[in-house]
Amino acid sequence: MEKSAIYINNISFAYPSQKPIINNVTLNIQKKQFVGIFGPNGAGKSTLIKLILGLLKPSRGKILINGQALENFQDWSKIGYISQKAASFNSSFPATVEEVIAAPLLSKSFLPKITGNIQKKIERALSLVDLLSYKKSLIGNLSGGQQQRVFLARTLITEPEILILDEPFVGIDQTSIKLIFNTLKELNDRGTTIIMITHDLRWLKEEIDLLVCVEKGSIHLHCPVNFKNHVMYHNH
Amino acid sequence: MDFLDYSFMQRALLSGFAIGIVCPLMGMFLVLRRLSMIGDALAHVSMAGIATGLILGLNPTITALISTMTASLLIDLLRKTYSKFAEIAIAIIMAGGLGIGIILITIGGSNTANVMSYLFGSIIAISPFDLFIILIISLIILTFMIVFYNKLFFIAFDEEAARLNGIPVNFINILFMLLTAMTVAVSIKVTGILLISALMTIPVATSIQIARSFKQTSFFSILFALLSVFFGLISSFYFNWPPGGTIIVISLLILIVVLFVKKLSRF
Numbered sequence: 001m002e003k004s005a006i007y008i009n010n011i012s013f014a015y016p017s018q019k020p021i022i023n024n025v026t027l028n029i030q031k032k033q034f035v036g037i038f039g040p041n042g043a044g045k046s047t048l049i050k051l052i053l054g055l056l057k058p059s060r061g062k063i064l065i066n067g068q069a070l071e072n073f074q075d076w077s078k079i080g081y082i083s084q085k086a087a088s089f090n091s092s093f094p095a096t097v098e099e100v101i102a103a104p105l106l107s108k109s110f111l112p113k114i115t116g117n118i119q120k121k122i123e124r125a126l127s128l129v130d131l132l133s134y135k136k137s138l139i140g141n142l143s144g145g146q147q148q149r150v151f152l153a154r155t156l157i158t159e160p161e162i163l164i165l166d167e168p169f170v171g172i173d174q175t176s177i178k179l180i181f182n183t184l185k186e187l188n189d190r191g192t193t194i195i196m197i198t199h200d201l202r203w204l205k206e207e208i209d210l211l212v213c214v215e216k217g218s219i220h221l222h223c224p225v226n227f228k229n230h231v232m233y234h235n236h
Numbered sequence: 237m238d239f240l241d242y243s244f245m246q247r248a249l250l251s252g253f254a255i256g257i258v259c260p261l262m263g264m265f266l267v268l269r270r271l272s273m274i275g276d277a278l279a280h281v282s283m284a285g286i287a288t289g290l291i292l293g294l295n296p297t298i299t300a301l302i303s304t305m306t307a308s309l310l311i312d313l314l315r316k317t318y319s320k321f322a323e324i325a326i327a328i329i330m331a332g333g334l335g336i337g338i339i340l341i342t343i344g345g346s347n348t349a350n351v352m353s354y355l356f357g358s359i360i361a362i363s364p365f366d367l368f369i370i371l372i373i374s375l376i377i378l379t380f381m382i383v384f385y386n387k388l389f390f391i392a393f394d395e396e397a398a399r400l401n402g403i404p405v406n407f408i409n410i411l412f413m414l415l416t417a418m419t420v421a422v423s424i425k426v427t428g429i430l431l432i433s434a435l436m437t438i439p440v441a442t443s444i445q446i447a448r449s450f451k452q453t454s455f456f457s458i459l460f461a462l463l464s465v466f467f468g469l470i471s472s473f474y475f476n477w478p479p480g481g482t483i484i485v486i487s488l489l490i491l492i493v494v495l496f497v498k499k500l501s502r503f
Contacts, residue, residue, distance in 0.1 A: 081400055094449065094450055094453040095389070095393060100393065106386040106389075107398065111386075136448075
């Protein structure tokens with residue numbers, strides 16, 4: 001388990017008085033891997049991520065992050081997460097791109113002032129997503145794709161070791177999709193573990209190290225054969 | 237400036253400035269989290285607290301403080317019970333507070349005769365002790381806002397991300413609700429029960445129209461609230477109008493001017 005970024009050991013999850021959404025799942029995600037989690041809508045992909053992030057508690061099984069049991073894991077700044085909901089924020093919220101990106105770092109201090117060190121980190125993160133010139137713009141004035149890039153930059157500012165993205169390409173333009181994917185690839189080359197959820201196979205490219213196919217019910221689902229490695233599990 | 241010769245006016249202005257800072261600051265986060273009705277609900281509950289104070293011969297600001305703080309915790313509890321219809325919690329508490337308040341005012345008889353000054357605000361009703369309470373509580377609220385400003389911004393923008401970044405969201409939310417209750421209770425004497433939530437929302441609504449950042453939204457919200465309170469209290473002094481209504485009408489006039497100027501600047 002030494003090289004394991006996330007180790008999921010035989011977990012199950014069900015909402016009260018409902019059928020299990022996740023059933024006896026075991027998965028080992030190695031450090032520095034680029035992992036795609038694929039499956040149709042409602043297959044349990046987002047639930048699996050919420051279990052990893054501790055937002056939901058498994059009814060059975062264990063999850064280890066960087067070798068530590070989830071319930072003892074403290075260093076959440078090492079985990080970056082962009083949720084499906086990120087892009088559906090209140091678009092008339094009066095905040096600049098800079099203020100949104102600085103939030104994870106500023107929330108650790110009392111002063112609302114962006115200091116030189118934080119300013120440098122903001123500029124580095126914005127350069128990565130090619131939005132440096134939008135630093136002072138109101139976030140609501142940006143396109144959907146640009147907003148998603150801002151959320152990626154906000155996640156990158158804490159320099160996470162593991163980056164989890166839940167359907168990052170839904171409803172955004174091709175330029176932004178290409179840019180986000182290239183940024184993810186670059187981060188992965190530098191050692192960041194990437195876990196990307198999608199229901200659309202077009203976004204899972206050859207660069208992916210591992211493809212996990214999530215399927216609900218008993219219908220058999222085949223992962224595409226042209227991927228180097230794949231793991232499958234079924235929820236019954 | 238002859239209004240400054242009167243000690244009741246000095247107290248009204250000092251109280252007004254204090255609530256002119258804390259109301260829009262708290263209101264900004266309520267508006268952005270789409271919780272602006274909470275201010276209204278707590279204000280209605282404060283009526284029961286005030287009536288209790290008047291009947292028992294206790295300071296109504298203190299009893300209003302107790303009732304609004306209790307109600308804020310009940311709203312939080314009910315919002316969890318009705319997680320899919322969270323706004324129901326606000327409606328239940330508002331109706332409950334108002335119902336109890338009306339019964340208490342009726343049975344209070346002559347003790348609750350001057351309840352009108354609490355409904356619409358009164359510049360002559362602020363005693364030195366009221367001023368002391370208003371200033372102390374405003375200071376507590378302001379300290380909380382300075383300490384938690386960055387965290388509140390993150391929670392208001394993206395609660396889930398804030399939670400994942402290790403921010404104790406539940407704890408801060410409860411503290412925020414309690415401080416909203418305190419803001420409502422200390423504002424009653426100046427704006428009156430019926431118009432407190434307006435001072436928490438209208439300056440913010442005006443500010444959002446012109447602000448180019450979150451920091452500017454905070455600054456303009458406070459500026460517009462302070463201007464409304466200052467000119468509202470002075471107008472109230474000279475024309476003998478109730479301060480609550482006057483303050484809110486001025487804040488509405490500022491909103492109309494801002495909207496008009498914004499429209500003109502587009503041509």
